[in-house]
Amino acid sequence: MRKVFQESLVDIHQHIQLIAPKAEISTILKHQLTWLASGYYCYCGFGGYIRQFDHRKILAEIAHLENKALPTATKPESEFPGILKGFWHKHFPDENYLLKNIMLENKKNFYKYLYKDAANIYKEKTGNTLFDSILDEKMISPMTYVSFFGALEDRMGNNRLGTVSRMTGEWIVYTHDEAGRLHYLTLAVHDEKVSLYRSIVQRVFQTAADFPFVSEKLGNNGVKLPNSR
Numbered sequence: 001m002r003k004v005f006q007e008s009l010v011d012i013h014q015h016i017q018l019i020a021p022k023a024e025i026s027t028i029l030k031h032q033l034t035w036l037a038s039g040y041y042c043y044c045g046f047g048g049y050i051r052q053f054d055h056r057k058i059l060a061e062i063a064h065l066e067n068k069a070l071p072t073a074t075k076p077e078s079e080f081p082g083i084l085k086g087f088w089h090k091h092f093p094d095e096n097y098l099l100k101n102i103m104l105e106n107k108k109n110f111y112k113y114l115y116k117d118a119a120n121i122y123k124e125k126t127g128n129t130l131f132d133s134i135l136d137e138k139m140i141s142p143m144t145y146v147s148f149f150g151a152l153e154d155r156m157g158n159n160r161l162g163t164v165s166r167m168t169g170e171w172i173v174y175t176h177d178e179a180g181r182l183h184y185l186t187l188a189v190h191d192e193k194v195s196l197y198r199s200i201v202q203r204v205f206q207t208a209a210d211f212p213f214v215s216e217k218l219g220n221n222g223v224k225l226p227n228s229r
Helices: 002-019 027-037 055-066 095-126 137-156 190-195 198-209 213-220
Strands: 044-046 049-051 087-092 170-176 182-188
Touching: 002 027, 002 055, 027 044, 027 055, 027 182, 027 198, 044 182, 055 087, 055 170, 055 182, 095 137, 170 198, 182 198, 190 198, 198 213
Parallel strands: none
Antiparallel strands: 044 049, 087 170, 170 182
């Protein structure tokens, strides 16, 4: 397994050099990406939560942050609150969030999908409007289509010009240095909010070995760091 890890680490380094050559990536994040890339059954732990992700999708979002002309599959980045103020997160796609994204979009646009999109398909198929008869099996297909595929396209921002993706997923945690350069620190998951981000803070602090200014940022947020008085 050690040999596989070392080979994957080389592959990850080469991939990063290809898509985001100027990206500053912590050792922790490189190891997370390497472990995820090492095999089908390779998982990472996040504050007691075990997850498996596609490392290629994570790298694609890093490439987007480095060059906004490149596409992104998820919603815009945002800053953490509280003890992680000054640190940001960008979502990356995760299949486990597919149904959640569709459910969120249906919650927002259900009546549009039923009374407009599905009703239009129903009328084209039957010649009847939605209110001409009791809903029957002919309504199942259009309703299923618009509530799944239509909702997904809306969520991804593909159905109207000028819209952006609202797709959610798990997180790439990063920050800026004084020169404005992005430094990518660690992966994280929503479940870690339960501990008020403390497990994320612990990993972020460990990245100070690569980026010393990180510990100062945490200290400014009132985080008690090792060897601090």
